[in-house]
């Protein structure tokens with residue numbers, strides 16, 4: 001019989017990046033970079049939650065920063081939409097209009113990877129986000145089409161903060177962040193994820209997980225969901241103090257919905273823990289799977 005703690009450990013490892021996935025991500029990076037090199041003078045690197053090990057499964061929207069060289073500087077003088085359009089057109093020429101999408105700060109390339117009902121992809125990456133970036137005083141400037149400005153960011157600072165939080169939490173912080181993001185992606189929430197962007201989960205977790213790891217995943221979850229619910233209406237600035245507030249991605253109604261779904265998750269966690277207390281282990285496993293989704297194991 002699978003104990004709840006072992007189920008969480010299995011769940012955690014299922015959300016970890018493995019070697020085959022890293023190989024696929026690296027191959028896709030090379031493929032996209034080689035195509036981008038035909039038009040843009042840049043150097044590129046995998047970054048964002050993928051590089052911090054805080055991305056959940058399936059692997060979607062892996063960020064690739066294209067650090068543009070001095071010879072591309074004209075783009076920086078123009079509206080953010082200009083470089084995004086240029087990225088879009090060049091990527092669509094290879095991957096087609098159907099597979100390429102313009103987002104506010106990047107261009108997404110979808111590789112047509114099939115995600116099965118258990119959220120498995122045969123170790124393949126679903127999509128990448130190509131982000132144009134200009135170096136600026138030790139940071140980067142990236143286009144934000146919705147704001148109509150270039151915003152500052154520093155992925156190295158985000159990485160350092162994640163490492164520090166992970167260490168302060170007995171190396172369980174990143175696993176918990178991946179689990180929370182997996183809950184956020186659960187299909188039962190419909191087309192709109194409760195928390196958007198998912199980076200907000202990570203930013204909130206920097207503050208909301210404190211006092212150290214208490215030794216049990218179920219207990220951690222039982223307290224995290226209501227804590228997030230309590231604090232979802234707060235302003236959450238960029239942890240590096242450079243970009244716009246990360247909490248600007250949701251309006252009041254969306255935050256209210258997130259709050260309700262987080263409270264709901266807290267209640268589901270209580271019920272799952274109660275099942276164990278009453279000797280109903282199978283029901284407890286089912287309750288956690290219902291809460292998180294198919295990667296939470298039943299056996």
Ligand SMILES: Nc1ncnc2c1ncn2[C@@H]1O[C@H](COP(=O)(O)OP(=O)(O)O)[C@@H](O)[C@H]1O
Nearest residue numbers: 048049063153155158197199238243244245246
């Ligand atoms: N509001 C912001 N200000 C500054 N940097 C940001 C902001 N939002 C996101 N970033 C940075 O850009 C990266 C890519 O953003 P995104 O794809 O939304 O997040 P993630 O990598 O968590 O999926 C983030 O990992 C973070 O380093």
Ligand SMILES: [Mg+2]
Nearest residue numbers: 048061063129
């Ligand atoms: Mg992204």
